[in-house]
Amino acid sequence: MYIKRILLVVALIGLVVLGIFSYNIYNYIFSPNTAFEEQKVTIYIPTGATYEVVLDSLKPHLKDVSSFHQVAQKKGYDPKAGKYTLERGMNNNDIINRLRSGNDPVRVIFNNQERLENLAGRISTQIEADSTELLEAMKESEFLQQNEFTTANALGMYIPNQYEFFWNTSAEDFRKRMKREYERFWTEERLKKADQIGLTPHQVTVIASIVQKETAKVDERPKVAGVYMNRYKNGWKLDADPTVIYAIKQENNNFDTIIKRVLYKDLTLESPYNTYKYKELPPGPIAMPDISSIDAVLNYEDHKYFYFVADVENFGYHKFAETLAQHNRNKQAYVRWINQQGVKR
Template sequence: MKIIKKIFKFIGFFLLIAIVLGGGAAYYILLYPNTNFKGRAYELYIPTGSDYQVISERLYPVLSNSDTFFWLAKGLQYTEHVRPGRYVIRKGMNNLEMVRMLRNLSQPIKLSFNNQDRLPNLAQRISQEIEADSTSLMNAFLNSDFLYRNQTDSLNVIGLFIPNTYEFYWNTSAEIFVEKMEKEYKRFWNESRRAKATEVGLTPQQVTILASIVQKESYQVQERPTIAGVYLNRLKDNMLLQADPTVIYAIKETTGKYDTIIKRVYIKDLATVSPYNTYLYKGLPPAPICMPDISSVDAVLSPEKHEYIYFVADTARLGYHKFARTLEEHNKNRQAYRKWLNNNGIE
């Protein structure tokens, strides 16, 4: 009887040891911190169509023990169900936290864009933030169904992209991106903004074109409604817009040198033959000369009401302008500006 009791004691002791060891191993595999990188977090990007090989290449190097991660990933069947996306691995995370996140929670990114002068620039900017490359984005931008659906063309389509900060998943495709932008455009051009466009005698597309000129004329947001008022006055009086930024764009458009920095417009430049040159052609140019931000669009929709017809850069307050009602007053302001340009050697 005593022998049997001893045997049971030994069995119980060994079971306890096994439980303790098993529990320790389980704790180590599941809950022990398993990161090995500097900084607070590591961003893991998993491309669409990836298998577990990508995990071993991109995640293993920042783990303390890749074997324990693999054992758990295998046990939870993650090795056969890798999901694309952007994942933020926080310092000190354990295997269970990481596998659960990789299985279920791709984290979105904040994507911002503003003031892209041309469609290829926009595509390049977006491709730096999401998985879609610039080629697939350009194809989506210029897709005939997309253009037809939004009653636009390849020149004006840039106006469909409202500069702002948006939330996307990193593995967003080009098609999903343009669908999201289409919805945002329709949300932006609500009844109130469309009513204001009608009040100033323009369509939303024309508002965007004029806003692009206002955008290029001044980086001072508070001054844009005044400039918008000048151009609307000129349109109302059937005058040429005579906007220097359109001449600069015309030069770039005719030469194909879009990266050229032009600081000064000369008399000879005003003869540049291009539909964008508002010194030669009345009305608005055929398309935006840049991507105007929301403040420029709203400046056109809510312009300052005044009698100004002319304006020129203010040399006493760089970045601002002097406005004039008469050509005589404007010529005085312009002469002072030209003198300042010459004195400062600005070519």
Template sequence: MNTKKILAIVSVVGIVIASIIGVYVYIKAFTPNTQFSQEEVFVYIPSDANYELVKEIVSPLVADFEKFDFVATSRNYSTNVKSGKFLFKKDMTSFDMVRSLRLNVPVTVAFNNQETLEKLMQRLATQLEPDTTALFEAFTNAAFLEEKRLTSATALTLFIPNTYEFYWNTSAKKMAKKMAKEHTKFWNTERLAKAEALNMTPAQVYTLASIVHKETVKADERPRVAGAYLNRIQQDMPLQADPTIIYALKEKSGDFDQIIKRVGGSNLFVKSPYNTYINKGLPPGPIAMPDISAIDAVLNAEKHNYIYFCADPNRPGYHAFETTYEAHMVNAKKYAEWVTKLGIKL
């Protein structure tokens, strides 16, 4: 057999072997290999995870793990695991899944209406990798609070309610830095100037806004309510804000899930720094996370002479405002009779 024939045979054999290998690799890497019925699922890989842990997490989603393992090993994923949130789609190939495990998907985080920092941390912990303890420590450690000129009571003021994007595996410390940056962005030159004109710090504006927020759900009424509270402050009157009594009662009991619809009687004398009936000025910190509309309502409060207000039975959700105590008591009596008729008790 001459050399040409030998080379021809070797070439044919090589082609056959290459074809077999190609088919083998194709089957391993480029054929559908998922076993879930949903159109897509998210995979969460913890920080510092190794490939063994990844196997445990993705195995229930993979039809033939040997195929997945072949691709993960050949593409060096098994020695270079990434943490985060990753997207798997139905009928993905092993190649697609391994590639997807390198593409961290951002998490949209939204928060509002939280009454305490603890409750906010619990909510965030359901959306991100850090647990409640790690998050709470990041936002309340002494060094961080001192740097941001906050206290444990005003730490909640760092959070401006909005929608933000984080990676699921963002550390608690990095999240604290991110929220501090967003806080600085929100308190721009214009807002800071308006706060200064009120002789208030951003934390104090936020605290008053939390009371305004709880006092009325009507955004168009908030500037008027804010104006009434600012008038009381200017006249050295106690704020006498019912929402602060509710907060004080909840804090004293340790139960922030309870529903308190009406305050009065002995409740008005509950011993608490948050009781604005017996303590003048603002409470130590916010009683809730206010909407941005409430913050801006304080900064752009309506200028008027109103001092008193109470819920208006004739305009549900709104209040009746007065400049004198005598006129206010007339409105207060109407409101008391109305809630009693509805069967709402203290």
């Protein structure tokens, strides 16, 4: 009887110990372990990050770092690069599962970049790859040759839009994806339209970039594109101020400068981008054209206008003319207005 009592007491103690142990284990794994008040926080895990690096990133957001560490060790957690969202009230098990398989995509947005350098800088703020890596990938000669691009026209491969990427996308994978998007954009219908107007996709993009710089009004772009197509088809020089501005910036190696007025002396600048001097299209786009500008060239308005100038009575739009005499009359109003504003450059 005495032995039975001892065994019973031992069994009860064992059950209590087991209960306490199980309770602690349950708490370690399933009790909420977040220390932030926000509904969500974002964690970025760099490529090649060690467990210690991840733990350091998590520490400010955990109530009990020790319990997380123990559960992570038991579950054999191995860091994976990416962007992860933690939600208030998550337990250690939830957090580890999220860090294992919850890599969130990021929205990458870009438009109207003037050069590959600007594009690389813009993209580097949205994914892990830095601007140097991105620019090197964008300018890689082997890639450009294989895909029939040059450093001058490579900007045209990046169609401005909104895309989903994983944050840890490499520079090469970004470039590869954008090449696929370029091929997807240039549908059979668009290629056929380009062929019908006697242009290659590269040439369409160059003219579209000029249209983009000439007018911010989407509804006016087909009309402006029609002017440039009339000049191009008739063997005229394009005489486009935005190309001269680009040439000046390139000559001075300063793309941050703001030029509001093109002077007569600028028209003699020696540059393949100076369309007042050369009939040939520039070797590449002078900016990243919107899809609306590309489609404006492909579907340009069929009219008889060869000239246009800013309309000072309807800002943002332009006055169009068929003859130089009519254009000069329109131009006088603009010159008077710009002189009144004191714009000298």
